[in-house]
Amino acid sequence: MQAQTRASSDDSAAPSSADADFPSQPAQDPVDLHVETQKKHAAAIARAKAEARAHALRSLPEVRMFCANTVSTADAARIAWQASKLEEVEARLQEKIAELEAKRAEFQEWLRKRDEAMKMARQSVVEIYSKMDPEAAASELVQMDDAMAAAVLSKLNPRTASAILDQMDPARAAHLTDEMVGADSGDGKRS
Numbered sequence: 001m002q003a004q005t006r007a008s009s010d011d012s013a014a015p016s017s018a019d020a021d022f023p024s025q026p027a028q029d030p031v032d033l034h035v036e037t038q039k040k041h042a043a044a045i046a047r048a049k050a051e052a053r054a055h056a057l058r059s060l061p062e063v064r065m066f067c068a069n070t071v072s073t074a075d076a077a078r079i080a081w082q083a084s085k086l087e088e089v090e091a092r093l094q095e096k097i098a099e100l101e102a103k104r105a106e107f108q109e110w111l112r113k114r115d116e117a118m119k120m121a122r123q124s125v126v127e128i129y130s131k132m133d134p135e136a137a138a139s140e141l142v143q144m145d146d147a148m149a150a151a152v153l154s155k156l157n158p159r160t161a162s163a164i165l166d167q168m169d170p171a172r173a174a175h176l177t178d179e180m181v182g183a184d185s186g187d188g189k190r191s
Contacts, residue, residue, distance in 0.1 A: 114182075117147035126155040134160070138167035141176070150179030 129137050129152055141149040141164060153161045153176060165173040 113147060117145075117151040123155070126152060129164070130156050130160050134163035135167045137164045142168060142172060146176065146179050150176050150182075154180045 129140070132140070141152065144152070153164065156164070165177065168176070
């Protein structure tokens with residue numbers, strides 16, 4: 001048995017005659033699997049693009065028909081959108097016109113009140129105040145309505161009006177002067 005064990009251990013050490021019949025094959029170059037996968041993937045993408053182009057060319061009449069069928073709907077939608085935008089702009093414009101009309105009405109009311117005050121201060125009343133003592137005229141004008149007092153003062157000559165204003169409380173005199181400036185300018189603005 002030892003002879004057989006020796007013989008089998010010698011066999012493993014020495015090449016067998018069967019191994020001698022097959023010459024050793026040269027090693028093959030290693031294959032880069034990643035590059036091969038990329039090439040296959042690129043080819044698949046190219047095929048998919050070619051198929052998509054072919055399908056698009058086959059379905060081109062369908063696309064044209066779809067576009068032709070939806071163009072009137074798209075035009076109608078665009079026109080409706082533009083009309084709604086125009087209505088919004090028109091509504092804002094109407095609001096602005098209403099605001100301007102309100103301002104105009106306010107200005108006309110102010111002019112009417114001014115004209116009434118100027119009519120109230122007739123020349124005879126003005127002559128009476130022009131001949132009064134400035135202190136007495138001031139005490140009388142303090143009791144009057146602002147518009148009426150300003151109208152009387154504006155019709156007096158400047159020297160008499162300044163003497164009367166000098167006898168009044170400074171705040172009241174300033175207020176009446178503001179009224180006079182507003183009445184004289186006729187623009188509706190108060191200083």
